[in-house]
Amino acid sequence: MLRRFAPGILLFLVFAPFAQAADDESIERMRRDLTFLASDECEGRGALTQGIHKAADYIAARFEQLGLRPGGEDGTYFQKFRFRTGRSRLGAVNRLVLRGPQGQEIELPVTKQFMPLGMSEEGKVTAPVVFAGYGLNYIDPKEGIHYNDYQGIDAAGKVVIVLRQTPNPGSKTVPFGGQRNQRLGSLTNKLVTADQAKAAAVLFVNDRDKALDTDSLLPFEYTSEEMPPAKPIAAHVRRNVVDMMLQSTVGDTLSSREREIDRTLKPQSSALTGWTATIELAIERTTVEVKNVIGILEGSGPLAKETVVLGAHYDHLGRGERGSLERDEKNRQQFHYGADDNGSGTVAMLELARRFATSKGRNGRRIVFMAFAGEEQGLIGSRHFVNKPTIPLPDVAAMVNLDMVGRVRPEKNTKKDDLQIGGTGSAKEFDKLVDALAKNHDFHLSKDPSGYGPSDHTSFTEKKIPVFFLFTGLHEQYHKPADTVQTINFPGMRKVVHLTGEMLVQLANMPRPTFQDTKPAQPGGQVDVPKIRFMPGNYNSAEERGVLIGGVTKGGPADKAGIKAGD
Ligand SMILES: [Zn+2]
Structure with missing residues (x-):
């Protein structure tokens, strides 16, 4: 304890309010x-439950009790938003009609010869057809890679045929193999890339690797719970359909085009002159309304106009909503209590709200406390906030995200309590700030410079706001009903709260931190594989989630369809 005050009287004054807070009371609260x-x-605070609204009310009541000003809409603590959940269905009319150069007209039967992509937008497009190889645009000057399937073709407003995966997907030695295949080869990345080329629609087709046994179509359910990542509407067609169009125009088969790309690593794209396609997709979506909970503690002094955000998502997986890792079918329908994920971050945030709200004569920037919903479905609540901010976003100097801070454990070598801090490179000043903090706390700190990761701080990084991300590590109970209060290390959480409190004091008073982009240059805005050992939460696509957790959820729709991680 003494060490915290060693640097001198100034620090003592800054941290005194926290030192006085009785640790036992804090733990009990x-x-x-x-x-x-x-x-x-x-x-389990799932998007489909009533319980999530009880949790929201509980948090809002606490904000009110602490005298925080409502930071939501219409003078409330709530910021409501809707998003798509599971239970999507194909609508009445889903059509794909091809018209050829000789005036032939071919209507493909839905679910047999073509399948709407579950995550696609709805819509209707009639346009010429273009073959765009693997649908990649990947440039890495360092490795001398310049590969663009869209170079030399005009994809704007067209229907684009795109192979799944990447050239030589299994190979670890070619530029697109291994990890890159998982990221670049994802349906999400290809839709985003097609969007950048201004394509109106994408028709995916299995590459040779995916079609090895049978050329089966991706089940609609496979991605039907995903948000559409880009504007083009999308469906999946069989290889023989593409073969027919290629042969009748360029006199070539799909296989030979593929082989040529795989061999030369040069695009083989071309217009399929004379062919047009009419694609009409109708998808019935279910949406739910949930809410972020936002409370404002005003600052004072010259920095009072600026804001520091302390955020934690409070939603979880209900009765095994999408994202559950429970393998047992029966258990999966139990409440997923989410004590660590992210009840822990939520109550730590509430505890910090109490400490700051009750500390007299506080100086510096305002602190805005936020409990996000929709995190488990892909950072939807925090994205909604940064896109429709209820407080001026340019005034936000920094954001701190607490996600899973309840399982403090000793680090193997040092035997000190382990705490992972992400975002240490997201502002010029942050690395030093963390090093200084470390001196006051008995933690083994694992630093990760990246401001990106599968939790809500990413939404702020994307808006060029410096972030910190605190996390005490993954565990066996992660995303399972067994993530209960009994597994939480409360004294450990109290330590995290102390450190976060000091971090917030710094962030509220220091000169405005200078944002640094830690994002590696990548096409399609894809998030890189995090350097931190384990990360909680989700990326916003099923494919990347599959990679994250090291495989497709067993027994889930993807598993049943025989789909591998990295599709
Ligand atoms: Zn989670």
Whole structure:
């Protein structure tokens, strides 16, 4: 304890309010809050539950009790938003009609010869058809890679045929193999890339690797819970359909085009002159309304106009909503209590709200406390906030994200409690700031410079706001009903709260931190594989989630369809 005050009287004054907070009371408060948030009553705080609204009310009531100003809409603490959930279905009319150079007209039967992509937008497009190889645009000057399937063709407003995966997907030695295949070869990346080329629609076709046994179509359910990543509408067609069009125009088969790309690593794109396609997709979506909870603690002094955000997502997986890792079918329908993910971050945020709200004569920037919903479905709540901010975003100097801070454990070598801090490179000043903090706390800190990761801080990084991300590591109970209050290390959480409190004091008072982009230059805005050992939460696509957790959820729709991670 003494070491914290060693640097001198100034630090003592800054941190005195926290030192006085009785640790035992703090632990008891967090235990009480978490016991409620991770109770049957809150139903695992899934998007499809009523329990998530009880949790929201609980958080809002606390904000009010602490005298925080409502930071949501219409003078409330809530910022509502809707998003797509599971239970999408094909609508009444889904059509794909091809018209050839000789005036032939071929209507492909839906679900047999073509399948709407589950995550596609709805819509209707009639346009000429273009073959765009693997649909990649990947440039890496360092490695001398310049590969663009869209070079030399005009894809604007067209229907683009795109192979799945990447050239030589299994190979670890070619530029697109291994990890790059998982990222670049994803349906999401290809839709985004097609969008950048202004394509109106994408027809995916299995590459030779995916079609090895049978040329089966991706089940609609495979991505039907995803948000559309880009504007083009998309469906999946069989290889023989593409073969027919290629042969009748350029006198070539799909296989030979593929082989040529795989061999030369040069694009083989071309217009399929004379062919047009009419694609009409109708998809019935279910949406739910959930809400972010936002409370404002005003600052004072010359920096009072600026803001520091402390955020934590409070949603979880309900009764095994998408993202559950419970393998047992029956258990998967139990409440996923999400005590660590992210009840822990939520109650730590509430505890910090109390400490700051009750500390007298506080100086510096305002602190805005946020509990996000929709995180488990892909950072939807935090994205909604940064796109429709209820406080001026240019005034946000920094954001701190607490996601899974309840499982503090000793690090193997040092035996000190392990704490992972992401975003240390997201502002010029942050690395030093963390090093200084480390001196006051008995933690083994694992730093990750990246401001990106599968949790809500990413949404702020994307808006060029410096971030910190605090995380105590993955565990066996992650995304399972067994993530309960009994597994939480409350004294460890109290330590995280202390450190975060000091971090917030710094962030509220220091000169405005200078944002640094830690994003590696990549096409399609894809998030790189995090350097931190494990990361909680989700990327916003099923494919990347599959990679993250090291495989497709067993027994899930993807598994049943025989789909491998990295599709
Ligand atoms: Zn999670």
